[in-house]
Amino acid sequence: MFTFDKLGLPVLGLRGLEADLSEEERAIQENVHRFARDVMRPIGKKLDAMTPEEVVAEGSPLHDYMAQMYASGILDLGALDSMSDLEKSRIFPLIFEELGWGDSGLAIATLASAIPAFTAYGTGDPEIIERFGSLPGCWLATQPDKGSEIVDMDATNVHPGTQQLKGNLSVRKDGNEYVINGQSSAWVSYGPLAQTAMAYLPCDYGDGLFKEGTQGLNWVGIMIPLDSPGVSRGKPLDKIGQRALPQGGLFFDDVRIPEKYAIATGDKAVGQMMGTLTFANMEMAATFTGVARAAFEHALDYVHERKQGGTAIINHQSVQTRIFSLWQKVEASRALSKHVFSYNYASHGPHVLASVTSKTFVTDTAFQVTSDALQLFGGNGLTKEYPMEKIMRDARAAMIEDGENTVLGLKGVTWLTRWYQDKHNISV
Known part of the structure; x- marks a missing residue:
């Protein structure tokens, strides 16, 4: 039971009913909140009024935002990766909520562009970290004919008597390289500006794209330097919301990637x-x-x-x-x-x-x-x-x-x- 000598006003924090933030957590929250208020909101408002081409152009406020975000240390991948799981469970939602409060398009641009780097650090491989750990990238999964279906990589929700769609973009193993052909969807977040991609694609390892006797495809998780020969980009997408987040398609014409960059194959890729x-x-x-x-x-x-x-x-x-x-x-x-x-x-x-x-x-x-x-x-x-x-x-x-x-x-x-x-x- 609770009793009150005097019923005063509730004590509310930035996130409403906050009860147990440590001094360190509160300092992190306040730092991210200031950044969201002073940097994200004004830049997000400017970008919302611009065309997609203007958003990604040289001199765009988006580039100023990304520079300030990296300089802020808010998403220092090395520091975040070294946290304990308990610290991550408490600090990550605190950071992400403040970024969303600032501007959701910019928040997702920040996080989507960091996925290849996050993945690189997760491998623990110094060469992979060196190549992909410090460059802005994108997460490439959806294709024009494989949108929502990508969520069902294990083919458990495929209609009876049918197979997953092959899609518009696939990979084949060729010796000690992987060869990529086709196009992604236009919804690749940060695709127009990304320098790397973490891609999950149907793969022919030599026996075809489909797993024998199943409805599902073979898959590969592969990291792609987007300065590779044969890579090109489509126009940035014009959309109703999150206009600060540049999205666009990527095209691949016999793009050859070293075998080492395939960091997950088969079921491990799923x-x-x-x-x-x-x-x-x-x-x-x-x-x-x-x-x-x-x-x-x-x-x-x-x-x-x-x-x-x-x-x-x-x-x-x-x-x-x-x-x-x-x-x-x-x-x-x-x-x-x-x-x-x-x-x-x-x-x-x-x-x-x-x-x-x-x-x-x-x-x-x-x-x-x-x-x-x-x-x-x-x-x-x-x-x-x-x-x-x-x-x-x-x-x-x-x-x-x-x-x-x-x-x-x-x-x-x-x-x-x-x-x-x-x-x-x-x-x-």
Whole structure:
């Protein structure tokens, strides 16, 4: 039981109901928050108004942002990699939420561009780290004919009697090299500016692309220097949201890559891709908790300033109810996001079920929160004078990127029912 001598005001932190941050964690949070407020928000606003070509052009504010991000040390890969799992489970969601609060497009540009470097450090191979560990890159998985299907690399959700699509981009083993041909989708995050790629592609090791007697493909996880002969790029994509995040296609014409750069083959490539997806989905949940929080905070400011019916609109009960609903959704999103980070960095984790649970819930909720927050602004919310229409556009993209939410949910329930059947020793 709790008792109160005097019921005072709640103590709320940057992330609402924060109870247990250490001094070091609070200092990290405050540092990232300042960067998000002072650097990310103004640059994100500028980039949102620019064409995709202007965003990636020389002299773009995007380059200034990336330079400041690297100089800030916020994503020092060496330092982050040396943390204990407990430290990662607490500090990563804190950092990612603040970056999402600043600008989700820039946050994802930062994280997507670091995936090859993260992967390189994970190999522990000095040569791989030297070649890929310090260059901006991209995560290459989707193709024009293989979008959501990439989430189902093990072919458990393929329609009966059919096979996975070959796709538009594949690899064949040729002696001590891999030869890449075809095109990626136009949705490769940071693709227009990346210098390296971490790619997961169908691979012919000599017996064809398909595993014999299965519905599924053979796969390879391969690191690609994008200055290799035969690599070219498509136009940067024009889209409704996250316009600060450059996305575009990559084309490969007999691109030859040393065998050493294939860091995962066969089933190991499937496992590594699912590991990358598990981290990315977990990160998306924290990032878009920050987006939802930004929308809530803008709405909370506005309802205390805007007057209708003779008073600030926060004094109308309908507005009070709606503000509290936004607050609840943000806190629920954060709680689930933090819970999944704890699970994935505990001894029994990580697992893709955990991450898709948080990614789908939080991104769906973030869009609800941004839409409902915009509604409180009335007509003002639809104008570019206020930040709400941009935040809502940014949030909408999250329900598709890093796995379309319905398909991720199907993958999640596959693992849930597998767990249930194993636990009860049944098969249905």
